[in-house]
Amino acid sequence: MKNSSPLYKQIANKIKQEIIKENLSSGEAIPSEIKLSQMYNVSRVTIRQAIDTLVSEGLLYKIQGSGTYVKESKIEHNIYNLQGFTEEMRKFNKTPVNKILEFKMIKPDENIRKILKLKENEKTFFVSRLRFIDNVPVVLENTYLPVNIFSDLSYEVMLSSKYEYVEKEKKLKIKESFQEIIPITCNDKLKELFNLKEYIPILKVKLFSTLEDNTIFEYTELYFKSDEYKFTLIAKRT
Numbered sequence: 001m002k003n004s005s006p007l008y009k010q011i012a013n014k015i016k017q018e019i020i021k022e023n024l025s026s027g028e029a030i031p032s033e034i035k036l037s038q039m040y041n042v043s044r045v046t047i048r049q050a051i052d053t054l055v056s057e058g059l060l061y062k063i064q065g066s067g068t069y070v071k072e073s074k075i076e077h078n079i080y081n082l083q084g085f086t087e088e089m090r091k092f093n094k095t096p097v098n099k100i101l102e103f104k105m106i107k108p109d110e111n112i113r114k115i116l117k118l119k120e121n122e123k124t125f126f127v128s129r130l131r132f133i134d135n136v137p138v139v140l141e142n143t144y145l146p147v148n149i150f151s152d153l154s155y156e157v158m159l160s161s162k163y164e165y166v167e168k169e170k171k172l173k174i175k176e177s178f179q180e181i182i183p184i185t186c187n188d189k190l191k192e193l194f195n196l197k198e199y200i201p202i203l204k205v206k207l208f209s210t211l212e213d214n215t216i217f218e219y220t221e222l223y224f225k226s227d228e229y230k231f232t233l234i235a236k237r238t
Helices: 007-022 033-042 044-056 085-091 108-116 162-169 186-193
Strands: 060-063 065-070 075-078 097-106 122-135 134-146 174-185 201-212 218-223 228-230
Touching: 007 033, 007 044, 033 201, 044 122, 108 218, 134 186, 162 174
Parallel strands: 075 228
Antiparallel strands: 060 065, 097 122, 122 134, 134 218, 174 201, 201 218
């Protein structure tokens, strides 16, 4: 059956397969537009469209005056290692940057209040952060933190590591986190925040975390770009 998808998408898929098969390695320059157009017997315009598609998907990146390169492998997120974003990125020798979109004290809705086991009139801080690696937005984090535990929480604190604040400044021991992973369709807001050219799948993680005494100290919703992250789960037979 003849492939009905646009020609540039067919070429993009062929280049993608070369990357998946590791015929093109991370950090390696792909062939020039002229060479690719000869290899696939299509116009340079088609090749340019295919390359732009893979750039928007995060598989390739361009350096002006140099060429187009294969992007590094996806960041591996192991849900069995309870680490904050900052700690996780340090493992990859990356320096994360946080952009705070919202920071405010609110009366949470009933669902959040029940998760955090708060009384009816107790409030939380709501902090929305867009998290960057190498100037690229990769994670949106919306988190709720009880005011009765973190009365001194500040805008400046949330520019860095939340978990370091909890453990080093507040001297509280984090015990565990309960997480639910939900694949969702990218909406207009996420498309804009992540600077996407196309709608791509998003991995949504809902979690709540506890301290050593089993107090629930946070409820967080995370939105991961699927082209930047892969999730690792380990199952053991009992």
